[in-house]
Amino acid sequence: MRVRLPLTAPYAVGPALASLAAHAAPGAEVVDVDASTVTRAVPAPSGPAVVTARLAADRAEADLDLAHPADEEEVMALVRRWLDLDADPAEVTKHLAADHRLAPLVGARPGLRVLGHVDGFEAAVTTVLGQQVSLAAARTFAGRLVAAFGTPVRDSLAAFPSPEVLAAAGPEHVRREVGVTGARARTVHALATVCAEGFAIAPGGDDSEVRRRLLALPGIGPWTADYLALRVLGDRDALPAGDLVLRRALGMTAREVTVAAEAWRPVRAYAVTHLWTAAAYLQAPAREGAGALRQAATESP
Numbered sequence: 001m002r003v004r005l006p007l008t009a010p011y012a013v014g015p016a017l018a019s020l021a022a023h024a025a026p027g028a029e030v031v032d033v034d035a036s037t038v039t040r041a042v043p044a045p046s047g048p049a050v051v052t053a054r055l056a057a058d059r060a061e062a063d064l065d066l067a068h069p070a071d072e073e074e075v076m077a078l079v080r081r082w083l084d085l086d087a088d089p090a091e092v093t094k095h096l097a098a099d100h101r102l103a104p105l106v107g108a109r110p111g112l113r114v115l116g117h118v119d120g121f122e123a124a125v126t127t128v129l130g131q132q133v134s135l136a137a138a139r140t141f142a143g144r145l146v147a148a149f150g151t152p153v154r155d156s157l158a159a160f161p162s163p164e165v166l167a168a169a170g171p172e173h174v175r176r177e178v179g180v181t182g183a184r185a186r187t188v189h190a191l192a193t194v195c196a197e198g199f200a201i202a203p204g205g206d207d208s209e210v211r212r213r214l215l216a217l218p219g220i221g222p223w224t225a226d227y228l229a230l231r232v233l234g235d236r237d238a239l240p241a242g243d244l245v246l247r248r249a250l251g252m253t254a255r256e257v258t259v260a261a262e263a264w265r266p267v268r269a270y271a272v273t274h275l276w277t278a279a280a281y282l283q284a285p286a287r288e289g290a291g292a293l294r295q296a297a298t299e300s301p
Contacts (some may be wrong), residue, residue, distance in 0.1 A: 001063070001064045001066070002064075003062055003072075003076065004060075004064050005053070005062055005079065006085070006088075007085045007086075008089060009057060009058040009059075009089075010057045010058065010089060010110050010111040011035055011055060011056070011057055011058070011085075011111045012058060012109045012110065013055045015109060016055060016083070017031060017033045017038070017055065018033070018280075019277075020115065021033055022135055023126070023135070024139065025122075025139060026139060026140075026146065027146040027147055027150060028040060028041065028093075028150060036051065036054055036055050036056065037054045038052070038053050038055075039050055039052040039157070041153045041157060041160070042079070042082075042118040042119070043078075043118065043159075044067060044074060046066070046068035047067035047068075048151070048153045049064060050065040050153055051063070051065075051079055053083060054156055054266065056193075060085060064076075065154065070286070079118075081116045081203065081234060082115070082117060083115065084114050086230055087114070089110055089112075092267050093106050093110065094270055095264065096264060098263075098276070101250070102271055103276050105274040105277075106274060109274065112273055112274055113273075114231075114270055114273050115231065116231055116232065119160060120200065120201030120202045120232040121192075121195045121201060123232045124201050124214070124224075125142075125188055125191060125192075126142045127227055127228060128184065128187050128188055128219060129180065129188070131219075132146060138271065141178050141179065141180055143158075144177060144179060145161060145174070145177070145188075148161075148178070149166060149169060149174075149177070162196075163193075164190045165192075166188060166189065166192035166196075166197045167192040167193045167196040170189060171186045171189035172185070174188055174189060186218060187220065188220055190218055199213055201232055201234065203232070203234035205233075207233050211225045211229065214228065222242060226242075226243075227240050230269045234286075236266065236268075236270065237265055237266045237268045238269045239258065239261050239268045239269070241254045241258045242254040243272075245275075245276055245280075246275055246279075249279040251276040259275075
């Protein structure tokens with residue numbers, strides 16, 4: 001079933017696809033930059049749905065393969081949050097264009113979106129797998145996790161492992177299959193255990209409580225919690241002030257970033273995304289593609 005996904009133009013397609021491609025977990029998500037599409041399984045009440053979203057500067061649409069027709073409304077809402085289709089570019093520009101550092105970035109990429117995620121648990125696990133390693137290594141780890149514990153949904157595509165599956169597997173099994181350190185495997189298992197017990201990393205709840213519970217887990221610090229607030233909880237004022245790429249882009253300490261970012265409220269997440277994107281593309285000015293974003297992302301904690 002093909003559905004239209006209304007949006008307020010413009011939509012900055014290139015950066016969105018580059019970021020999606022750079023972070024895609026092999027086996028769970030397929031990004032075709034040339035076709036401007038991303039395909040993946042997304043959670044739904046009746047079972048995983050397979051979504052292929054197609055992006056353009058002035059429109060978006062999606063092909064939905066649903067386990068049950070009744071899931072359409074929830075899947076559509078999830079896709080809209082994932083791709084930030086409800087953003088108002090003019091409103092973002094109004095808040096950021098007065099800053100001399102951000103004005104040229106907003107002008108160069110109007111309609112830049114803060115990409116979300118289809119599943120908070122998946123986002124948390126893949127963020128943990130990416131700590132202190134290159135983004136290429138993080139994708140390799142995520143692909144191994146999907147291959148070992150994921151659920152096949154269609155062709156060669158699988159749904160990301162559920163918290164229940166990873167909690168039952170245990171940290172040693174995760175370590176052997178994925179090839180991460182014991183400490184990293186224990187963090188993944190701790191996340192899986194609390195999420196299997198009902199902890200939801202999702203928008204619409206108590207963000208401060210989500211943050212508190214995340215920080216109580218071994219191996220999760222402020223950067224991870226701030227990043228998940230931006231990517232999963234939908235906090236458009238989230239600020240991962242300690243992020244290495246962000247600090248380098250501004251030439252500031254984390255404390256100085258926090259002070260400077262007061263001028264960007266209430267859309268600090270868009271400012272951060274503009275700075276991340278500019279830092280990535282400046283490292284490869286001849287080609288605004290997935291490789292550019294991937295290069296900068298290797299510097300993130």
